[in-house]
Amino acid sequence: MSSTSTNRTDPRYIRSSELLRNAILELSKHHRPDDISIAELTKVAGISRGTFYSHASTPAELLANVLIEELSPRFSRISSLVHDSTNTYLLRWRDIYIDLLIHVHNHRSIYKHIFIDKPESIALGYLTTYFRTVIQEYVLGFAAHNEEPPTPLWLTMATEQQVHNTIVIITSWLETDMQTSPERAMNTFMSLVPPWQLAKLSEDGRIYLRRTRTLHSMLSSSTEAK
Template sequence: MDPRKQRSRDRLYAAALELAAEHPIADLTVTQLAGAAGVHRSTFYEHADSPQALVEAALTAELDVLREELLKDRADAATAVAKVTEAVLRHILIHVDLYRRELADGAGGLHAMLSRHFRGTTETLLERGRIDLDVTVEGMPPARVADAAARFLADGTVGIIDGWLRHPSARVEDFLRVYAALLPSWWPHSPAA
């Protein structure tokens, strides 16, 4: 991406996250976001087709950095997953007002965005052999079982995040205790000593 376009995108992302922290995403307008970013409306449309899409892209960009760190981490899978899980929770707490409000009804775009992110991470870890899905279902191809497992884990994780954020004193330790208790046995969640 050329530097000018990168700067515009970065300004739009920053404006989107700042305004979405204060206002429901559904209330944001292209004019408002472009103005806050100091760009023209046409520049907005070079990066997103709606305020919702821009907010999701800004959050996804931050989450993708964390995913890349996980994929580069050569520690055992459980240690790497534990580190990135805590990093994702810190990301959520940085944007806590936004996530708390937009996940509250369970039907918003952020639920789907987070689910896609977690599903993609699980699929990548399975494809790269970092996780062994030691589960078979009679008469079901392994690829379908893997797809179901990735979707199950992703949507369950978002559900736990939603429940965790409903408590005003959401602490990372509280999330991690519940999460560890509910994770399936095939998911790496006990780092090597």
């Protein structure tokens, strides 16, 4: 999302990136990212305005970049999840979202500014775009294993539905002050999730739209956080 072409291996770029990362994370704990000015950010980071523009165009974009860089190694796993073995598919899908909620919890004050404060933050738009890109790969992989090729409308709706659900999971958890564990939060969501997202891969690699014993076992077991 950087606004200019830069050498990301340059020690000066790496140093300024770390300074900006620390500054935007600290400022965003106390302020809505859209309310943070470039002047304030660069002063806290101790860099020039020109250097800032080699990293992002706005503080909100910079914050989104930083958060996406941190959560991506965890959440991007969902794009290839359909290739996991039959017995672990749902558990690993659930674990990816649990990791996402742990990430949110680690930056809870920041995510509250992004997801709950009004008007809606620009940073939320960048995060939504990231979720859509990864989830679209997941849906396309799912579709490739389906018994009947889904229509373009189904693919679009399925992608947008899961993007919306991802935002709902995060927002609902934040709005309830994260009073439940990430595990319990995901069990609650999975009791409400549409059937196609709980599909099971058969031995021949096809997908059948039916609820599974794995789901029942997860929802009936005690998974409250330590």
